[in-house]
Amino acid sequence: GYSQLPRQVRGLVGAPEWPAIRAMLPDVSGKRVVDLGCGFGWASRWMREQGAASVRGIDLSQNMIARAAEMTQDPAIRYEVADLETLELKEAAFDLVYSALAFHYVRDFDRLTGMLSRALVPGAFLVFTIEHPIYMAAAHPHWLQDGDGRKTWPVSRYFIEGERRTDWYVKDVLKYHRTIGSTLNALIGAGFAIRRVEEFSPTPEQIASAPELAEELERPMMMLVSAQRQAASSLSNSSGG
Amino acid sequence: GYSQLPRQVRGLVGAPEWPAIRAMLPDVSGKRVVDLGCGFGWASRWMREQGAASVRGIDLSQNMIARAAEMTQDPAIRYEVADLETLELKEAAFDLVYSALAFHYVRDFDRLTGMLSRALVPGAFLVFTIEHPIYMAAAHPHWLQDGDGRKTWPVSRYFIEGERRTDWYVKDVLKYHRTIGSTLNALIGAGFAIRRVEEFSPTPEQIASAPELAEELERPMMMLVSAQRQAASSLSNSSGG
Numbered sequence: 261g262y263s264q265l266p267r268q269v270r271g272l273v274g275a276p277e278w279p280a281i282r283a284m285l286p287d288v289s290g291k292r293v294v295d296l297g298c299g300f301g302w303a304s305r306w307m308r309e310q311g312a313a314s315v316r317g318i319d320l321s322q323n324m325i326a327r328a329a330e331m332t333q334d335p336a337i338r339y340e341v342a343d344l345e346t347l348e349l350k351e352a353a354f355d356l357v358y359s360a361l362a363f364h365y366v367r368d369f370d371r372l373t374g375m376l377s378r379a380l381v382p383g384a385f386l387v388f389t390i391e392h393p394i395y396m397a398a399a400h401p402h403w404l405q406d407g408d409g410r411k412t413w414p415v416s417r418y419f420i421e422g423e424r425r426t427d428w429y430v431k432d433v434l435k436y437h438r439t440i441g442s443t444l445n446a447l448i449g450a451g452f453a454i455r456r457v458e459e460f461s462p463t464p465e466q467i468a469s470a471p472e473l474a475e476e477l478e479r480p481m482m483m484l485v486s487a488q489r490q491a492a493s494s495l496s497n498s499s500g501g
Numbered sequence: 502g503y504s505q506l507p508r509q510v511r512g513l514v515g516a517p518e519w520p521a522i523r524a525m526l527p528d529v530s531g532k533r534v535v536d537l538g539c540g541f542g543w544a545s546r547w548m549r550e551q552g553a554a555s556v557r558g559i560d561l562s563q564n565m566i567a568r569a570a571e572m573t574q575d576p577a578i579r580y581e582v583a584d585l586e587t588l589e590l591k592e593a594a595f596d597l598v599y600s601a602l603a604f605h606y607v608r609d610f611d612r613l614t615g616m617l618s619r620a621l622v623p624g625a626f627l628v629f630t631i632e633h634p635i636y637m638a639a640a641h642p643h644w645l646q647d648g649d650g651r652k653t654w655p656v657s658r659y660f661i662e663g664e665r666r667t668d669w670y671v672k673d674v675l676k677y678h679r680t681i682g683s684t685l686n687a688l689i690g691a692g693f694a695i696r697r698v699e700e701f702s703p704t705p706e707q708i709a710s711a712p713e714l715a716e717e718l719e720r721p722m723m724m725l726v727s728a729q730r731q732a733a734s735s736l737s738n739s740s741g742g
Binding site: 394398399400404406407408410411412413414415416417418419420439440441444445448453454455456457458459461476477478479480 | 635639640641645647648649651652653654655656657658659660661680681682685686689694695696697698699700702717718719720721
């Protein structure tokens with residue numbers, strides 16, 4: 261099942277995109293961090309090891325939060341069950357929001373980005389990963405072969421945003437497709453400056469040690485975004501264009 | 502041939518993405534504009550009709566520049582033949598750079614964005630369209646059908662950046678594929694703030710009057726970007742993350 265995935269069992273080192281995420285994260289020391297969709301809490305604990313002042317780990321799964329809580333004695337980490345669809349965080353109370361592979365389950369991304377913008381202090385970062393819109397869009401998201409036998413990823417329904425249902429460990433998982441434009445413009449509209457956009461691709465070293473990763477050179481599977489909360493003065497400036 | 506395309510013959514109204522571009526353009530009145538890959542000069546002339554102070558239209562094609570020059574008497578429009586790969590513009594001499602469907606022919610996008618950043622005054626906009634990286638990536642970029650008979654666009658070789666050769670009116674047209682991340686990060690690294698990212702999709706009205714456009718709901722064909730030249734003080738701020 262899902263909880264047996266390498267990234268759940270082995271933690272951050274089990275996620276091939278972790279080095280790319282790590283390179284995008286600001287220095288976390290002294291920061292008040294929120295980890296949205298924290299799962300078993302691997303990243304929450306890592307943040308504290310790196311010197312974060314506090315971490316609030318939030319996940320929809322009661323099971324995962326219970327397991328996460330068992331894995332630490334650290335009083336500066338607080339885990340809780342909450343739904344990102346309705347979560348409200350205290351205004352200007354956080355220095356970093358981190359989220360791995362959770363936001364594509366959220367229906368109302370505009371609401372979420374607006375709330376996160378208010379929760380962060382100016383200059384603070386929001387660093388998150390999602391399934392890539394190109395990975396999620398198709399009616400039937402399964403590898404095809406082209407005439408040369410090359411693995412080819414199908415794209416369809418790209419501009420038809422909204423529900424996507426797939427079977428992934430459990431039947432009928434509900435995700436929400438948004439275009440790349442919608443995703444980035446929601447952030448910009450909420451007062452974030454886009455600092456970096458990465459699309460995870462495996463390094464030659466990763467492919468050498470895990471040859472099945474080679475197919476991830478053919479398609480973008482994940483999108484990684486670093487966005488920085490602008491000061492109010494910058495916000496008014498962004499209305500042009 | 503290429504010069505018979507609706508967008509060449511009929512000008513801006515022949516390009517279905519024009520309303521989306523127009524919505525992204527800042528007020529051009531009084532602005533010193535550069536139009537990169539100006540073709541027959543439709544956009545250059547439009548900019549002047551909207552009150553631009555001056556327009557410099559640049560294209561690699563001597564034929565197109567000759568035709569463009571024949572179509573105006575306006576002394577504030579200056580057309581010239583130049584290669585975007587080596588073009589140098591005067592520093593801090595322009596208020597807007599516009600470019601439609603030209604940058605995906607440029608090999609060295611980092612050089613181009615750096616040069617454009619220097620040519621623009623702080624606060625000025627760069628608004629451009631390119632073939633979407635998803636449209637360009639595949640080894641064989643032609644529609645497929647999925648099991649339900651739905652038009653499906655193939656993606657492969659996404660992370661293998663560089664040359665793409667296709668036959669489009671002339672044989673063996675050379676384009677340069679870059680990922681979405683590479684494209685946006687080049688702009689950010691050159692000192693631009695990303696203000697808006699659009700991926701052209703036809704409106705219901707456009708599909709009603711040109712039903713063949715419906716297939717453009719399945720795949721992203723063009724990427725439209727509005728980026729704003731940051732002041733030097735903002736540049737140092739963008740190094741975080």
